[in-house]
Amino acid sequence: MNAYPKRIHFIGLCGTAMGSVAVALHQQGWKVTGSDEKPYPPISDFLAKHHIPLSLGYSSENLPKEEALIVVGNAISRGNPELEAVLNRKLLYTSLPELLRTHFLQGRHNIVVAGTHGKTTTSSMIAWIFEVAQKNPSYLIGGIPNNLGQGACFRNPDTSRYVILEGDEYDTAFFDKRSKFLHYLPELTIINNIEFDHADIFSNLEEIKLSFRRLLQLVPSEGMILLNGDDVNCLDIASYASAPLVEVGFSENAGNRILSPWQKEGHCGFTLFGEAFDLPMTGEHNLRNAAMAVAAAHFYGIPLSTIRKALLEFQGVKRRQxxxxxxxxxxxxxxxxxxxxxxxxxxxxxxxxxxxxxxxxxxxxxxxxxxxxxxxxxxxxxxxxxxxxxxxxxxxxxxxxxxxxxxxxxxxxxxxxxxxxxxxxxxxxxxxxxxxxxxxxxxxxxxxxxxxxxxxxxxxxxxxxxxxxxxxxxx
Missing domain, CATH: 3.90.190.20 (Mur ligase, C-terminal domain)
Incomplete structure (x- = not known):
């Protein structure tokens, strides 16, 4: 981080990830500002709570007068007056994923949670499990987990070796059309499911699967891939993995097989690795999310009793049920x-x-x-x-x-x-x-x-x- 001035400005600040990182940097002593249009809760309330100055609308006048790093959100495109001023003035700019890769993620144990659905909840569960296990995790989540109170936390890398990231397949920025998750240096990758989405940037399902194949190819041989063993599109890309891969699901062929699923009175549960887990949420999708979180925490040696305690205490994520x-x-x-x-x-x-x-x-x-x-x-x-x-x-x-x-x-x-x-x-x-x-x-x-x-x-x-x-x- 020393190569950059500790002054940063976010164009498109009210994206959940952008806002969460902005608050995390503010807590580290950076001077932070940003701009956006039509902000709405919960992220607008979150920014206000942490006293992050937000300019409404985009204008060259919003840009810092002093030397600063400009982070360009992936929703910002050419013609935006603030972006055009950045380019014309030849200011230092980057994307959020590239900022993370270069200055936060190198040399750390990065857990990347990907898939069309369940990314936010699964990454929130993992971050909370690691918190309860006293692993001092850092994290970047595209929502605000109720247990953690914020969507991003970047602790001292000397004492915070684990980083949990929600990995989005959407493109990175107007100048980088790769999926965001390709920047995140994964050690362990979860792929919850794969469906067609983001019709504005992907023409068909095969283009989306190509991005996920590229993600698998980034996982090192000493890492791990956890894949939905019941999802045909996940199984279709499995052969592209060079790292160890374990399927998680209800299928008899799943290496980590989910057993004895149940739902009752606002809770759901299942058995995995011989341990019974109870989650204060409903829905088969949340049960699957929790099973992925258990498998990830188990890979890093967190005791099953600690995982069970953390899941039972999990309070969900804002704007998710x-x-x-x-x-x-x-x-x-x-x-x-x-x-x-x-x-x-x-x-x-x-x-x-x-x-x-x-x-x-x-x-x-x-x-x-x-x-x-x-x-x-x-x-x-x-x-x-x-x-x-x-x-x-x-x-x-x-x-x-x-x-x-x-x-x-x-x-x-x-x-x-x-x-x-x-x-x-x-x-x-x-x-x-x-x-x-x-x-x-x-x-x-x-x-x-x-x-x-x-x-x-x-x-x-x-x-x-x-x-x-x-x-x-x-x-």
Whole structure:
């Protein structure tokens, strides 16, 4: 780190990883600033809590006057006025993954958690297990684990030898189109699953699998690869591994076979390595996430009794099945889900937990994939466990042609044909009005969005305060 001035500025600060690293550097004594558009909780609250100056909007005026390192977020593209000023002034800039690789990760035991789904929860579990085991871990997670209170922590490398990283297959920056996880110098790599996603940068599933094959080729011969033994796409890339590889799953062929799975009263559990584990979460996907975390911790010699204790104490991650309120008998849950598989698994897990409640799913098609028509035919089945569904407006719809764009009206027709109560409401005000006529005590409302959904949770709260409606929520 000594090669850089201890002054740093983040363009696109409110990405979860960017914001988490910014706070970690601030805690190490760096002077940190950043800029972004339309920040939203929890990351905006997290930055404010740690007194990180945030400029709203992008402008050359945001850039530091003194010598500084500029970190360019992967959502920032040419034409951004702040980026253009960086290039014209010939300022020192880098990407977040490259900053991590060069100045944080070399010479350390890096555990990289990859896959289409479950990265944030699995990496959070591993970081917490290592914390409980007193391994003094560093970590970078694309969310805020409730046990840890922040998504990034970079401790002194002399005493913090283990780094747990959420490894994203999305591209690195406008000037580096490789997947982020290819920068992370993995010693142990987990691949939870592989599906098509990120339709804005990948043309098909084979392109995504190519990135994962490249990740496998980076794991050293003394390292380890943990692969989902029940996922056909994971198995398809296994032959590209040069490091030892162990399959984790329910299959009889899995080297680490998950046995005796169960779900009951908000918990799930399983047996692995002859030890019974209990997790205060629901859903088969969380059970699989936990099994991967157990296998990773076991590889590094953490006692099974310590792993079991840590999992039992695991409190989840913000915006992953996060209960934000239970008031007037109505439970409100905030979830980051935006891919059909993630939505389906979350609703199935919640159905097991709230087996007699009516589940209402509110979905904002906001991610670069979910707002496209690529999932038009399979999205209806993702909501099978819900009694009713409300679809919000397609984000940035004007950027896509009608043939490229998800058709929410058709989605509602398909859901209605399945026997669901389904509605398309293009504004949050209309969603609130619809909920007033639908929600009853005992219901569970799940809000799915990888953004703020136009502040829907806070808008619901404000509406309740001003109108005395029975539906009251709050963070």
């Amino acid at each position: 996060e209960i934000v309120a239970t008031i007037n008998g109505i439970t409100i849950i905030d979830d980051f889900g935006h891919h059909p598989t993630a939505i389906r698994q979350t609703l199935e897990g919640l159905r097991a937990r709230y087996n007699t409640a009516r589940l209402w799913a509110l979905f904002e098609p906001r991610s670069n994939t979910s707002r496209r028509a690529v999932f038009q035919k399979i999205l209806p089945e993702a909501f099978a466990a819900a009694e009713g569904v409300i679809i919000g407006a397609v984000a940035r719809a004007e950027q896509l042609s009608s043939s490229e764009r998800l058709n929410p009206e058709q989605l509602v027709l398909d859901l209605t044909a399945m026997g669901k109560q389904a509605f398309y409401e293009p504004s949050t005000d209309e969603i609130i009005i619809r909920l007033q006529s639908l929600a009853q005590p005992g219901d569970v409302i799940v809000i799915f969005s990888n953004g703020s959904f136009d502040g829907l949770v806070k808008r619901l709260q404000a509406k309740a305060v001003t109108t005395n409606i029975p539906l009251v929520v709050g963070r």
